[in-house]
Amino acid sequence: MLAAAINPNLATWSVGPVASEIERQSVQWIAELLNYPRDAGGLLVSGGTIANITALLxxxxxxxxxxxxxxxxxxGPVHQYRFYATPETHAWLEEAVDIMGFGESAITRVETDELLRMDTAHLSACIARDRQAGHVPLVVVASAGTVSTGAIDPINAIAEICTQEKLWFHIDGCYGAAAAVLASAPRDLQHLGLADSIAMDAHKWLYVPLEAxxxxxxxxxxxIDTFAHETGYYPVSDEQNPLPVGYRDQGVQTSRGFRALKVxxxxxxxxxxxxxxxxxxNIDLAQRLAxxxxxxxxLDLRYHGLSIVTFRFNPGLEVLAEITVADQSEPDSDDLLNRINQDILKKLQAEGWAYPSHAHIGNEFLIRVCITNFRSSARDIDLLPAKVVDLGRSLI
Ligand SMILES: Cc1ncc(COP(=O)(O)O)c(C=O)c1O
Structure with missing residues (x-):
């Protein structure tokens, strides 16, 4: 309400000096929470997709x-540039390489281990194979908390490979990076400072209202090198009147609102x-649920990372076999379980009793709980498993 009433424009520093300083301080505080260098550059944008795309630009x-x-x-000569990421990376990456003109075929998918983290031996092999084929590796994208399961790629090992190979190291920490604030954070989350760039969402785990x-x-x-443009109509800095670099010279947007105030x-x-x-x-609650x-x-627990838990209803082969005699499908096929779990989720969501989301991992449709609400309580968590089983049994 305050931001709307004041309505400053944070395009250039001189038209919104106080608001610009508030944004600068917010960005600095976020860097500190993530153990990223205090003097890092950065700005607030609408969300994680744009933050990641800004970093890749x-x-x-x-x-x-x-x-x-x-x-x-x-x-000059046409090169096949390459970006490395696992299949677990959020779809912003496809959007980024598409709008940057590289095309989606510029993504080399790196295999994952059993916990869906990047396999760094395979990363090295992919880079070597691409170089041999005459391609030009550019960027490795790691996830600090994947969207589906909260997996954290091995940040230290990837940073080493990027240094050796002279590649840009970007971390998508939109969901998970905020957990770096915990002394008990997983080891890799404690080394976010190794990345050349990071995207994070204050509107996810810093509990800020959308969009941030x-x-x-x-x-x-x-x-500044990427986004600054000289024009005849915006204030310029000179020796008599030095001005801090405005945000229009550091990102895609020109006119920008005061989203910094809520952050x-x-x-x-x-x-x-x-x-x-x-x-x-939130992490303790996820642990409790798992x-x-x-x-x-x-119930089969499938993956558990940070505050995300994925699982599915699975009454076992014998029960599934009885159902499939009737509908003539394979008794142990994921298809049947997927259908049942989709129906469970639809019912849960329609009832409004709880609103989990879903994840597709391999051939499996999983129920996904991601706890990023400071009002979630043990009571919400404790009732969910039995509720899912009841619904599952009523559907078979
Ligand atoms: C890991 C990750 N990256 C990027 C995004 C995209 O963020 P946004 O929806 O803020 O654009 C999400 C959203 O869920 C995410 O979980």
Missing amino acids: AARRALLGSAIRQHGLQN GCVLLKDKNHL WMCLRQAGREGYVAMIGD GLIGKTAD
């Missing part, structure tokens, strides 16, 4: 030089301690 400019801004990909994403770059000059207020209200408590609680599912007959 900066990577493209940093790796391919200033000519890319003048001539695009039509400058954040992109961080270790070297702030990359943003700044949440950060001030909760503080580091508040986030440690709230994020820690434990309950593990103990509940007819």
Whole structure:
């Protein structure tokens, strides 16, 4: 309400100096929470997709030089550039390579281990194979908390490979990076500072109302090199009147609203301690749910990462065989379980009793619970497994 009433424009520093400083401080505080360098560059954007795309645009400019801004990909010999990521990476990556002009075929998919984390031996093999084929590797994208299961790619090992291979290291931490605030954070989350760039969503696990994403770059000059344009109509900095670089020169947007105020207020209200408590609680609840599912007959716990738990109703082969005699499908096929679990989820959502989402991993349709609400309580969690089993049994 305040931001709407004041309605500053954060395009250039001089038209919104106080608001710009509030954004600068919010970005700096987010960097501190993530153990990212305090002097990193960065800005707030609408969400994680745009934060990730902004980082990759900066990577493209940093790796391919200033000519890319003048001539695009039509400058010089045509190369097959390559971006490396696992199949678990969120779909923003397809959008990014598409709109940057590389095309989706520029993504080399790296295999994952049994916990759906990037297999770094395969990453090295892919880079070597691509170089041998004459392609030009550019960027490795790691996830710090994948969208489906909360898997964290091996940040340290990937950082080493990027250094050796001279590749840009980007981390998509939209969902999980905020958990770096915990002293008990998984080891790889404690090393986000190894990345050249990070995208994170304040509107996910910093509990800020939509829309609030954040992109961080270790070297702030990359943003300016990528996005600054001189014009005859915006204020320019000179020796007599030096001005901080405005946000229109650091991102895609020109006119920009005061989304920083809500981010700044949440950060001030909760503080580091508040986030440690709230994020820690969410993770404990996920742990509790995973434990309950593990103990509940007819439920299979599939994956558990940070505050995400995926599972499915599975009454076992004997029961499935009886159903499939009637409908003539394979008794142990995932198809049947997928259909049952889809129906369970539809019913749960329609009733409004709880609203889990879903994940597709391999051939399996899974029920997915992602706890990023500080009002979620043990009571919500404790009732869910039995409810899913009841619904499942009523459907077979
Ligand atoms: C890991 C990850 N990356 C990126 C995104 C996209 O973020 P946004 O919806 O804010 O654009 C999401 C959204 O769920 C996500 O979980």
